[in-house]
Amino acid sequence: MSHAAQLCALRNDFAFSQQTLGHWLGLSRVQVARIEAGCDPLPRHARPWLRALGPPGARRWTLVPPVVLPAIPLTGAVPLLARLAECCYQAQRLHLQLVPQQAQVDTLRAHLAVGPGLQAALPPVDAAEAAHSPMARRRRWLTRLLEAATDELGPAATAVTLLAARCHAWQSEAAWLAASLATEPEA
Numbered sequence: 018m019s020h021a022a023q024l025c026a027l028r029n030d031f032a033f034s035q036q037t038l039g040h041w042l043g044l045s046r047v048q049v050a051r052i053e054a055g056c057d058p059l060p061r062h063a064r065p066w067l068r069a070l071g072p073p074g075a076r077r078w079t080l081v082p083p084v085v086l087p088a089i090p091l092t093g094a095v096p097l098l099a100r101l102a103e104c105c106y107q108a109q110r111l112h113l114q115l116v117p118q119q120a121q122v123d124t125l126r127a128h129l130a131v132g133p134g135l136q137a138a139l140p141p142v143d144a145a146e147a148a149h150s151p152m153a154r155r156r157r158w159l160t161r162l163l164e165a166a167t168d169e170l171g172p173a174a175t176a177v178t179l180l181a182a183r184c185h186a187w188q189s190e191a192a193w194l195a196a197s198l199a200t201e202p203e204a
Contacts, residue, residue, distance in 0.1 A: 021058035024052055026073030032124040040158040041135070042066045043151045066155075067126070068132060069138035078126060081119050081181075084112045085194030097198055104191035110183040118180060122173050128166035135159050 023083060028038055035049040042049070042063040051057040059067065086105045090097065146153055 019055070020067070021053050021055045023067065023073055024049060027067070027070050030073055031127055032069070032121075037158075037162075041070070041155060045156070064139070066073075067133055069158065071134065079119050081112070081116050081124050084108050084184070086188065086191055088196050090195070093198040093201055097194055097201075100192055101194040104187050106192060108184055108187035108191060111180055111187065115177065115180050117175065118177050122170065122177050122204075125166045125170045125173060128162055129170065131161070132163045132166075172198060 024038065027033070028035070031038075034046075035044040038044075039046050039049045043066065044052075044060070044063055047182075048057065052059050086108060087101075088104065089101055136159065139159070141154065142156075144150075154176070
């Protein structure tokens, strides 16, 4: 895999901007963009830091199950048909909100999962290390990344769970109404 494709895949895996990935690699945003475009090669000094992120595509993403909704019959009690249509609409609407929120939770989990490996890739702190050295910047970047992921994961995961529960409730009501309409005697 070329470095251009590898950078693109890793940015996708971790939802990193070019600037964010550049901080870890010790490159500017423009350099990352030029490497991804295939205009420049990846500098040698950035290669070990790229390897520390692991192979691209190794992250596991949670698949949000598709919404399974019953077909709305053409005949039946109008209030029941209206409520069934409303349940189907709400379940689809919540599912569309759930997919990107689950992706955000997966990204935060990926940041926390790669954190120990990135910390291990950093050399021990040297007392003579300058505060503005590339190594000190990498340490600060990694600390901020892991702190942000830790702070955001709990509330984000809770929001996903609540949203999934609401979506499931709408699906269940729709299924119950459809079954009720199917057994309703013809008028």
